[in-house]
Amino acid sequence: MTGKFVGVGVGPGDPELITVKAVKTLKTADVISIPKAHADKPSLALATVKHILEERERPPEVLELVFPMTKDAEGLKKSWSRNARIIAEKAKADKIIAFITLGDPMFYSTFIYLCQRMQEEYPEVNLEIIPGVTSLTACAAVSKIPLAEKNEVVAIIPSGIDSNRIGEIAKHANSLVLMKGSKRLKELVPILEKSGFTKNSTIALVRRCTMPEEKVMIGKLGDVENWDIHEDYFSISMIKENELQNNKKEDKV
């Protein structure tokens, strides 16, 4: 079987933050598949690679894989099983199917569900994963604040974690990254201040990191209560125990 299923990380949003390996795959894949939860929302991952696909002489098949936005584990599994069958049939017909995902395929991505179905139900299909730049380090790059250095411990916290658990984690970490959930930031400040962070701890909140609508806010944890925070699905916050080392950066807020 020459067909394969390839999970492709396309990076955080800037079309130039995609890897050379991902570009090569997107130029040659027979099928580009994207997850589709909302029929009316355009795919940001697809927008990021649009120029690559448009340059192709022979356009690929674009395959939208519909899945329900539900927490019902069984329903979700069935839905991804159906999608896995579609992929497996194409791979067995010697097609190369690239599933594109913003950031990295193995980091809080929809790809993981499909990947697990493929591994369990179609282990005979070749599987390849191309890692991508995550919003994690892209956020550090645009805010020009290190994510971690020397012996610093980093904790990555998704938005669904309850505040007490975040407080416990904060006690043991030097850098915290909150994935999404920027609307909870103000409520979290007092909890973090009881867990080893202070009013002077550095915080960077980045909305739509490396995308055209990017917005970067940098300051001290004590400033957050005065920030005008617009909730956005694509937001990430990085909080560092220490104060900012150069005052210049604080001017940005």
Place this chain on the structure above:
Amino acid sequence: MTGKFVGVGVGPGDPELITVKAVKTLKTADVISIPKAHADKPSLALATVKHILEERERPPEVLELVFPMTKDAEGLKKSWSRNARIIAEKAKADKIIAFITLGDPMFYSTFIYLCQRMQEEYPEVNLEIIPGVTSLTACAAVSKIPLAEKNEVVAIIPSGIDSNRIGEIAKHANSLVLMKGSKRLKELVPILEKSGFTKNSTIALVRRCTMPEEKVMIGKLGDVENWDIHEDYFSISMIKENELQNNKKEDKV
């Protein structure tokens, strides 16, 4: 001033896992600078981008920035201050200086020292940072095990952290990533087993991830005591609370 200082992440080691943006910068930069701690060791970051530099019509200046391998903070700071002055002078002469780093510039990188000196001492010099694919997600990609999904908390732990603190962190995380320090793995297993992980928890140990000498070991935490672990500076371990979901992967060990 048209000159600038650019921190360039070149990815985890596979020359194709570099971003398009990084390639563009390396094709046009006047100076490629690399950190040099050991005069006799070749730079892996430089090896990763060698083909890009060789394709250039006009070869760049390659600038080795020597720094001591010391824990003396003052000595290190002075040494990086000297390097920052060299960079600043070139940038003020309208040169573009790209400092290359394996992985990502803001994630446990030597670049951070230099970046901080530049921000404090030469804030007038334009600074740009190009994020890269880290060994973190590259390790998940090659082992085909998700780094994090849904509401999983990830803790990233550098090798210098003491075992008790690792135990405390483990209590609150679903995925642990140990940066380097693979020789400590066997000693850590009983500590992790007291912190919510079990003998059946999944572990992937990857040496030289995505490099030609890559070695991937996947199994259960309880298997680690029987593993033949070769210490390597470029090693990373990913430990997930849960058992592997598909038995197939365990065959790899």
